[in-house]
Amino acid sequence: MSRRSLSSSPPRDIKRPRLIPLTPDDYRNGVMLAPMVRSGALPTRLFALKHGAKLVWGPEMVDKAMVLAERVVDPISGTISYNGKQERAMFTCHPIEKPYLIFQVGSADPDLAVQAARVVMDDVSGIELNCGCPKPFSTHAGMGAALLTNPDLLCSILTALRRELPPHISVSAKIRLLPKQEDTLSLVERIVNTGINCLTIHCRTRNMRPRERALIHRLKEVVDFVKGFGGDVAVIENGDCVGFEDARRIRSITGADSVMIATAAEANPTVFSPTPLTNLEETFILPYLRLCKYLDNHWASTKFCVSQFKARKSANKALREAVIKAKGYTDLDALVGTWTGDEEFTAIKASIEARATAPPILLPLSEDTLQPQSQSQGSATSSGGDEISTTITPSGWRGNPDPTVVNDAPFLPANEHRIHIPAGVSKQDPGTPTPHRLSGGGPPPLPLCRYLRFFL
């Protein structure tokens, strides 16, 4: 499906959010949507925000691709597309997510990284350098996890981004643990001195398989180390988190400022809520499809994202089968009913605006909730010798794979564990109920002023 737009300015009813910079505190006390090639599509990010994600990351885009992208705006929905060859959208975003959206760039060159960031910076609040992708496409070009062993280059990119971008654009980095803790600490020391606001640490090493348990027990020392500098850099844990309650558990073990979720959010974009939706066939897929249509999300992307949503064994399969067979939105008319998507978009917009008075779900951390650390990998043992359940990967967990970043990365299968849509089905390639605001027993809201940035 082609984009509807030729315009380069926003539609009249979409207000431009005010430029209020993200501070390190904005990266704290939250559950975040991780960057995900292909799966971190615009509709998924908007639903994640609706259901309590504090900030959302876009999929990694390689700097060279962004530098050549053409920016177009859909005059009906306001969706902004960065198009590559043949007007194909490589990255899409929307003004309503801008105050909470981080753009992730893959780069091995400070100048190119800055150029790519400048292309997109008016539509996002922060720019992040991906230093964790272990796939050959990234590492052969010196990007992603290759930067972990080239700290001079890594830090020169971050320094250039911070120096060259306007102060209201936040700069952050996402890394993996190095095999040795002392090397991790040395690297982290250099990174946090570049002037970034936030460092996300995926608690696996470069060579670990996605299904191997994340080494979250190693993070507490890193977090304490960063805090010891007295600088103002937020640290986000990433790896093996399956939802809000699990984020509290991980946070209590690691002391991290926030927790970031990828795979579990790919399977269910509402996991940021303490009460996530469970029966997605009944509660989520239809609204998701409608929103995708409203946003003019590429049909192949919509189909792929829906295929990643977790299915219940007992669920009605008719809808999923219809989605797999459909060649476009119109093929689903009979099942989906009214197709405007207006209602879904309006509800999401309202819930994002409501952050001014009903802040997103936060994760308070008091020092006394911190658990003693374990020296073993992935499972702690109490004094009585019992396994501490907080470090056990929940049952049903299917690992946390990394993206395959190859040509046209945003549309390619993410990894070998993905559910592949046969080419014959997809043709080419391959995005509800209201969010639950905090009620009694939830953590205290942040000061109102922190949430007034939006639409003021």
Ligand SMILES: Cc1cc2nc3c(=O)[nH]c(=O)nc-3n(C[C@H](O)[C@H](O)[C@H](O)COP(=O)(O)O)c2cc1C
């Ligand atoms: C489908 C998919 C795509 C991903 N794409 C990216 C990406 O673009 N950039 C990135 O830094 N990490 C990417 N990752 C890695 C995740 O952000 C995250 O670091 C990893 O999956 C561990 O988190 P999890 O245990 O919550 O899955 C991707 C992961 C998945 C599953």
